[in-house]
Amino acid sequence: MGDVRVAVMSTCIGDAMFPDAVRATVRLLRRLGVSVEVPEAQTCCGQPMVNTGYLDEAVPLVRNFVSAFEGFDHVVVPSGSCAGSVRHQHSLVAARSGDAGLADAVSRTAPRTLELSEFLVDVLDVVDVGASFPHRVTYHPTCHSLRMLRVGDRPVRLLSAVAGIDLVPLPGAEECCGFGGTFAVKNSETSVAMGSDKAAQVRSTGAEVLVAGDSSCLMHVGGLLSRQRAGIRTMHLAEVLASTADSPAEVARS
Amino acid sequence: MTAAPEHPTFLGMPPFPAAARVALADTQLRRNLAHATGTIRAKRAGVVAEVDDWEELRQRAAGIKDDTLAHLDEHLLTLEAALTAAGATVHWARDAADACAVVAEVAKSHGIDQVVKVKSMATQEIELNEALAAQGISAWETDLAELIVQLGEDLPSHILVPAIHRNRSEIRDIFRDKMAAAGRAAPEGLTNDPAALAGAARLHLREKFLATKMAVSGANFAVAESGTLVVVESEGNGRMCLTLPDVLVTVVGIEKLLPTWADLEVFLRLLPRSSTGERMNPYTSTWSGVTPGDGPQEVHVVLLDNGRTRALADEVGRQALRCIRCSACLNVCPVYERVGGHAYGSVYPGPIGAILNPLLKGVGTDKQTDSLPYASTLCGACADVCPVAIDIPGILVHLRTQVVDAHRDDSVPKAEAVAMRAAAWGLSDAARMGLGERAAGLVGRFGRGRGMPGGRTALGWLPWPGTRWTSARDLPLPPAESFRAWWKRAGRHEEQR
Numbered sequence: 001m002g003d004v005r006v007a008v009m010s011t012c013i014g015d016a017m018f019p020d021a022v023r024a025t026v027r028l029l030r031r032l033g034v035s036v037e038v039p040e041a042q043t044c045c046g047q048p049m050v051n052t053g054y055l056d057e058a059v060p061l062v063r064n065f066v067s068a069f070e071g072f073d074h075v076v077v078p079s080g081s082c083a084g085s086v087r088h089q090h091s092l093v094a095a096r097s098g099d100a101g102l103a104d105a106v107s108r109t110a111p112r113t114l115e116l117s118e119f120l121v122d123v124l125d126v127v128d129v130g131a132s133f134p135h136r137v138t139y140h141p142t143c144h145s146l147r148m149l150r151v152g153d154r155p156v157r158l159l160s161a162v163a164g165i166d167l168v169p170l171p172g173a174e175e176c177c178g179f180g181g182t183f184a185v186k187n188s189e190t191s192v193a194m195g196s197d198k199a200a201q202v203r204s205t206g207a208e209v210l211v212a213g214d215s216s217c218l219m220h221v222g223g224l225l226s227r228q229r230a231g232i233r234t235m236h237l238a239e240v241l242a243s244t245a246d247s248p249a250e251v252a253r254s
Numbered sequence: 255m256t257a258a259p260e261h262p263t264f265l266g267m268p269p270f271p272a273a274a275r276v277a278l279a280d281t282q283l284r285r286n287l288a289h290a291t292g293t294i295r296a297k298r299a300g301v302v303a304e305v306d307d308w309e310e311l312r313q314r315a316a317g318i319k320d321d322t323l324a325h326l327d328e329h330l331l332t333l334e335a336a337l338t339a340a341g342a343t344v345h346w347a348r349d350a351a352d353a354c355a356v357v358a359e360v361a362k363s364h365g366i367d368q369v370v371k372v373k374s375m376a377t378q379e380i381e382l383n384e385a386l387a388a389q390g391i392s393a394w395e396t397d398l399a400e401l402i403v404q405l406g407e408d409l410p411s412h413i414l415v416p417a418i419h420r421n422r423s424e425i426r427d428i429f430r431d432k433m434a435a436a437g438r439a440a441p442e443g444l445t446n447d448p449a450a451l452a453g454a455a456r457l458h459l460r461e462k463f464l465a466t467k468m469a470v471s472g473a474n475f476a477v478a479e480s481g482t483l484v485v486v487e488s489e490g491n492g493r494m495c496l497t498l499p500d501v502l503v504t505v506v507g508i509e510k511l512l513p514t515w516a517d518l519e520v521f522l523r524l525l526p527r528s529s530t531g532e533r534m535n536p537y538t539s540t541w542s543g544v545t546p547g548d549g550p551q552e553v554h555v556v557l558l559d560n561g562r563t564r565a566l567a568d569e570v571g572r573q574a575l576r577c578i579r580c581s582a583c584l585n586v587c588p589v590y591e592r593v594g595g596h597a598y599g600s601v602y603p604g605p606i607g608a609i610l611n612p613l614l615k616g617v618g619t620d621k622q623t624d625s626l627p628y629a630s631t632l633c634g635a636c637a638d639v640c641p642v643a644i645d646i647p648g649i650l651v652h653l654r655t656q657v658v659d660a661h662r663d664d665s666v667p668k669a670e671a672v673a674m675r676a677a678a679w680g681l682s683d684a685a686r687m688g689l690g691e692r693a694a695g696l697v698g699r700f701g702r703g704r705g706m707p708g709g710r711t712a713l714g715w716l717p718w719p720g721t722r723w724t725s726a727r728d729l730p731l732p733p734a735e736s737f738r739a740w741w742k743r744a745g746r747h748e749e750q751r
Binding site for chain 2: 012014016017022023030038040041042043044046050051053055058060061063064068089092143144146175180181182183184185186187188190191192193194219220222225230231232235251252
């Protein structure tokens, strides 16, 4: 990658709740020859505030984001939702702040922010990342990856190239799982009704692992599957792609 | 005269989460909706896929609507002039009360106490039937599904198929029990066979069409240059209402305008495929004023604002006025599919209702309206199917901001506002966030609980408001070490491989 500077955005949920997914992202990128930087000043993209209507409250978070990631050629995010928020919502927050300097900074950082599968396929031009994962897997394409970022079949192409994987299609895959950020608590009953249907589709595949590119959606569906004692675990796309024959991901226990 | 059954109204409905909770427990509603929306979704997808230039077509439609809305004042005057020249009487209605008064006045001037109606969202929005009933005038719905809703003393739950929450056995029961009091009774031994049900409705309605002197309709489109009103329908009841009575009153939202006849072509291609999943709708009726000796000899047109100029003033939200009421967004919405239309507390349910109601009424005054922009996961499926490319998720977020802003000066802030401010404080600085993670990590290190698949420990219960998560979902205990802490301790030093 020469002098190209690549940063990983851990995302607040990845940092605080699902560090394995972010560690796997770092491991995977290093294995592919990318010299990864992790700006320690980073925190959260501000999406929870923006999507609940608290635009003023998101301003300091967006300010923090641009100052942490200014100057990088690519910001890689193991989340379609957070990448989507940076690309499509940071400009709204900047406009609200009335700070032309912030709007200017956002116009530089936002387009350089990529979801993991976009970075792998479009920038690194790789589909077979040399992974090995001999398990039965089904993949849920999260809404913001699908309809906000339009990542299309990139994640499935990446997964299909993994050695030993038994990738089963998920029925009704493109339908929302019902997480929806604060929707999950503000409208918890509807959220759970949607998630239960998604969990039923996941169970119908006979998969051992449900994979997605967003830890938040996985926390929701995985929480339901765990409560149901379904015996199916969730893993982030990065964890599957980081797993190799020499250093396999532990699936049954980790 | 037979009095039309008392209609309940949406007035006083609880906010969305509470209404949704009730709907989610209705097993028959869940089953009916899943079946009906699934069927119509698949039909739509099939016929849309046949059109190679669908994306161009919908961008074109969006452009026509935006241009029209930008010069709405001029187009409205053109329409008024063309209609007047063609022999129609044009009325301007600022709100529901104005519009209802015009319709009642026309009926009373002829001593009419019974009108037939073509299915119309605008007249439902202004609660015309209730207003007419208060003046002793019975309004009879002639669209099959509207008839089911009216006879069942029920509320519509879908824009296109207002009785979508009913199955055919329920409809058989409604016809058997209620038709006699409203006019011609259902035939003896009526079964739940769709053809038999349609036959019963046909006989019942035929009597009404032939005996009624006045009809009320809405319009899907109003063409300004020619003063033409357009109704698109599937059952032929519209055609009966528009031709048989002597007097015809049409209530049209001012956003229904199209400048020219040629513009119609785009919309008549988009609408049937998006709404019923048909390549073309069975009946398209167009009329301009009065034709001597043929059809209604007295024609009125009520141009309705009722909040539309308020919506037009909203720079982000105004694109909602492009809506052609196809209901594709309802059929594809995973929230609507589970809770149905009544939970939205309006004749406009689903994703479009979640933006249109707050835009028409304004936010910050009633909790029900303010709850609607939050009745979505922002999954974006609605925007993808919208034939006029309305960015529904974007407008939802915009309206959420308006709801929050309307309460910024409250003397006692909501718990949510306090939580969001605290989260923003904690999450806008890496040191503060790291401190929070270390505290959570202690809980994670010493917490005990059941193992989740994959080896993490489940947090099965949290105090309120966390119970809203844990009542149905496990949550893993926070990890003993955050990513941030790992990076500092080991991650950044690890060898590049």
